[in-house]
Amino acid sequence: MTTDHIAGHLRPGGSPPGGVRDSAGVRVEQHRLPATYAAFAALPAATADETAAVAQVLARFGHAIDNADQELLAQVFVDPPALEPATSPSHHVVNTEVKRVPAGLAAWSRLVTIAGDGSVASADVLDVLAETPAGWRVARRTVHPRHGGPAVIGDGDGEAPWA
Template identity: 35%
Template sequence: MPSALTPADFEELRQLLARFAHVFDNGDTEALEEVFTDDGVIVLAGPGREFHGLAAIREFNTSLGELSPDHHTLDTVFDVDPEDPYGTVRARSRYLAVLPDGSVHNGDYVDVLVRTPKGWRIAHRRSVPRHPVRVG
């Protein structure tokens, strides 16, 4: 049986969440495999859009082009899944996103993080807008 999560695991998890912003905001679609599982999911709760699988996440990232926000992940709390204390972690983070016009959007990321043979990855990310609420 694997050992329980260590401080090194939590540091890797923090690095993973930080890496998302660097990879996604720079349009480094090849490096998205360092962030998401192959079957990873992004759910955008505000506009009600979903992207299933690494190929769809890459396509979404590419489609944003110059309109991609600049993401900043803050105030993350981790919860170890009591049913799987060695391989699944739930995380809730606040985010700030600076939009191309300089306005700021914020919300919460609700993530399911899993340990894979290549390290920790995001299996499911739900992005929930808070304020201002964006329409369209």
């Protein structure tokens, strides 16, 4: 589910929300993906127009989730997930890089979430986007939490998330 991609919001192995405001108190492994990113960075660059279109789609994601707007979410995903009525943290998609892949476009972004108590979590988001009659839409999404929980992507191992 899109809204529960960072399960626990820094809880596994770290401090629960409402506890720590100093990063020195958070004891959570940070998952990094240098080999996977290097492979992504070597892909052909998207055009400026494609990159701008993808940035707009991914910006809509945060607005759709934060405002529980199912109609707006349909402008993000080919097959939009159902929104949960539960309160979720604020979503911010940053540092997006867009590349060309055989299936369309791939985007690597950083997702930062901020909970109501001020706790923060981040993830690497790898999207594969397909061009539809209504514009670019996310066809497949892989969310890899940077802090806490098991790694989702084995760095440099197996099939690339955008393959």
